[in-house]
Amino acid sequence: MKNIIDVTVENQAHITVSPREDEDFIFLYHGLENYIRKQEGVIAVSSYYQGEAALQYRHNAEGVALFGVNPEDEDRVVQKEKDMIAGDFGSLDLPGRYMVIGSKLARNLDVDIGDTVTAQFPGSAPADFKISGIIQTGTQADETAAYANLKRVQDFYNAGDIITGMGIRVSDIYAANTLANKIDREADYDAVSWMEQNSEILDLIETQSQFVLIFYILIFAISGFGIANILIMIVMEKVGEIGMLMAMGVPRKSILFIFLLEACILGMAGVMIGSALGYVSALFLASYSIPIPPEMYFGMDHLPILIVPENFIIAGIFAMAIITMAGIYPARRASKMNPVEAIHSV
Amino acid sequence: MSDEKIIQITNLTRIYVDGVEIRALDGVELDIEKGEFLAIVGPSGSGKSTLLNLIGILDTPTSGTILLKGIDVTKMSDKERSRIRNQELGFIFQYHHLLPDFNALENVMMPLLINGMKTSKAREKAREMLEEVGLGDRLYHRSNQLSGGQNQRVAVARALVNNPSIVIGDEPTGNLDSKSSDNIYELLRKLNREHNQTFILVTHDERMAAKTDRIIRLVDGKVVEDSRKV
Ligand SMILES: Nc1ncnc2c1ncn2[C@@H]1O[C@H](COP(=O)(O)OP(=O)(O)OP(=O)(O)O)[C@@H](O)[C@H]1O
Ligand SMILES: [Mg+2]
Numbered sequence: 019m020k021n022i023i024d025v026t027v028e029n030q031a032h033i034t035v036s037p038r039e040d041e042d043f044i045f046l047y048h049g050l051e052n053y054i055r056k057q058e059g060v061i062a063v064s065s066y067y068q069g070e071a072a073l074q075y076r077h078n079a080e081g082v083a084l085f086g087v088n089p090e091d092e093d094r095v096v097q098k099e100k101d102m103i104a105g106d107f108g109s110l111d112l113p114g115r116y117m118v119i120g121s122k123l124a125r126n127l128d129v130d131i132g133d134t135v136t137a138q139f140p141g142s143a144p145a146d147f148k149i150s151g152i153i154q155t156g157t158q159a160d161e162t163a164a165y166a167n168l169k170r171v172q173d174f175y176n177a178g179d180i181i182t183g184m185g186i187r188v189s190d191i192y193a194a195n196t197l198a199n200k201i202d203r204e205a206d207y208d209a210v211s212w213m214e215q216n217s218e219i220l221d222l223i224e225t226q227s228q229f230v231l232i233f234y235i236l237i238f239a240i241s242g243f244g245i246a247n248i249l250i251m252i253v254m255e256k257v258g259e260i261g262m263l264m265a266m267g268v269p270r271k272s273i274l275f276i277f278l279l280e281a282c283i284l285g286m287a288g289v290m291i292g293s294a295l296g297y298v299s300a301l302f303l304a305s306y307s308i309p310i311p312p313e314m315y316f317g318m319d320h321l322p323i324l325i326v327p328e329n330f331i332i333a334g335i336f337a338m339a340i341i342t343m344a345g346i347y348p349a350r351r352a353s354k355m356n357p358v359e360a361i362h363s364v
Numbered sequence: 365m366s367d368e369k370i371i372q373i374t375n376l377t378r379i380y381v382d383g384v385e386i387r388a389l390d391g392v393e394l395d396i397e398k399g400e401f402l403a404i405v406g407p408s409g410s411g412k413s414t415l416l417n418l419i420g421i422l423d424t425p426t427s428g429t430i431l432l433k434g435i436d437v438t439k440m441s442d443k444e445r446s447r448i449r450n451q452e453l454g455f456i457f458q459y460h461h462l463l464p465d466f467n468a469l470e471n472v473m474m475p476l477l478i479n480g481m482k483t484s485k486a487r488e489k490a491r492e493m494l495e496e497v498g499l500g501d502r503l504y505h506r507s508n509q510l511s512g513g514q515n516q517r518v519a520v521a522r523a524l525v526n527n528p529s530i531v532i533g534d535e536p537t538g539n540l541d542s543k544s545s546d547n548i549y550e551l552l553r554k555l556n557r558e559h560n561q562t563f564i565l566v567t568h569d570e571r572m573a574a575k576t577d578r579i580i581r582l583v584d585g586k587v588v589e590d591s592r593k594v
Contacts, residue, residue, distance in 0.1 A: 267446045268478055
């Protein structure tokens with residue numbers, strides 16, 4: 019679960035600042051930006067103007083969320099450049115009208131780098147933008163988001179130098195809440211941290227990890243009893259032989275050791291087969307993209323599968339510990355046998 | 365025959381508490397000399413097996429002492445008992461109790477390996493022992509590939525391979541027909557003469573008992589007869 023948080027927080031502003039409650043825009047945002055930049059732990063700030071628009075290319079048209087950004091700032095806050103599959107995000111700074119769009123949107127419009135699309139919005143003059151980059155984040159934004167230079171977007175909407183929001187990146191993601199509250203209080207703008215934004219999901223993850231823990235405990239308990247059962251059966255099958263070994267002079271301690279060793283050998287075989295099966299099925303699952311509702315999982319739209327060597331090692335150690343523990347009772351039972359009764363049981 | 369006392373039993377009592385108290389052995393006094401070939405007889409439930417298991421230190425008496433070669437074995441740790449069972453005692457039971465996953469040779473090697481002998485040397489000794497019991501041509505057979513008499517011969521070889529000073533047999537021919545029974549008896553007798561080991565055999569077979577040097581008769585956990593051939 020921690021992995022999911024780390025991965026997704028990487029692609030999200032840690033704190034988002036919105037206009038005051040009864041306003042639609044942040045008007046004097048340069049002052050606010052300077053104030054936020056001075057706060058401790060702030061790495062980057064990106065102001066943006068978000069509006070709706072229709073993009074048209076030949077006979078295709080799609081509704082989009084059009085973001086006006088300063089590409090350098092935006093990249094520092096939400097790491098855009100690494101998700102570019104064609105062109106680069108910095109091109110939005112070039113003189114002229116350039117646009118970066120999501121990969122699915124590009125496919126739907128049937129456009130490629132170098133093509134020119136027309137943006138339209140009621141009350142605005144249609145404006146042409148040249149596609150200079152295609153971005154793929156693996157989220158829904160790929161289908162709806164278009165990015166252009168802040169200034170050009172403000173002009174397109176006939177707005178002055180105003181913005182609709184601000185994204186902030188901080189050094190310690192778990193301190194984001196504190197900083198958001200401070201901005202909220204001191205600047206009187208609506209600042210929300212990624213934790214508040216996703217509080218329901220985080221709660222869900224919390225309960226989910228408790229369930230996962232219970233699940234693990236159950237699995238280990240069940241397999242522990244299963245293994246103990248098998249070992250007890252092996253011991254019961256060999257009662258006569260154990261008695262004869264004792265008569266031949268094998269000390270009780272060695273009998274104990276023999277059956278613990280048997281448990282370990284069975285355990286080792288189990289861990290090896292289990293790890294191989296686990297690895298193969300993880301590869302198999304990863305080769306399919308299993309859809310999940312993105313609005314529930316930080317915008318991820320498929321089940322993330324990470325194959326981490328540590329997990330195999332931890333599971334292996336746990337399994338060996340459980341198996342050895344499960345082996346103790348049957349082995350003790352074998353070593354405590356009365357040789358006379360054992361021999362005559364056959 | 366030397367008159368060195370290899371086993372000295374004094375006032376040996378074994379009481380089983382199993383709901384009711386059962387006095388399986390009741391104040392048994394018995395001395396056995398080195399090289400003796402003796403039979404313990406008596407009706408069913410008279411305590412023959414109980415006595416044998418105590419001599420074999422597979423069981424602990426309620427009271428009384430057993431000295432093996434002058435050492436009290438009733439108060440020993442499991443480790444010491446195990447060592448004595450391995451080196452001084454050989455067991456033959458009514459059923460052969462061979463380990464089913466191993467062949468005859470491996471079964472006979474077992475007591476030697478438990479004693480820490482090298483595998484190659486143990487294999488050589490086990491082979492000699494199996495030849496001595498007449499199974500030189502059955503080394504690699506498992507117990508399910510051998511007859512009852514042959515299995516019992518393997519068990520005899522296993523009991524004797526460590527050259528124990530005392531061999532105990534609880535009805536060692538009880539499962540065999542009279543011909544195989546006689547063969548095993550002759551074999552034990554031969555081994556007794558050649559190695560001067562002490563043999564203590566429990567038997568229901570009066571015919572076989574009559575061929576031993578000494579008969580001890582138990583009734584209700586007490587020795588009622590102790591007769592030596594002269
Ligand atoms: N483990 C035990 N628990 C309770 N009683 C026992 C136990 N073993 C033996 N006994 C009792 O002790 C008495 C002597 O038994 P033991 O086995 O020594 O007889 P036995 O002379 O060998 O008889 P058999 O000729 O039938 O083998 C019997 O009354 C028997 O029921
Ligand atoms: Mg008996």
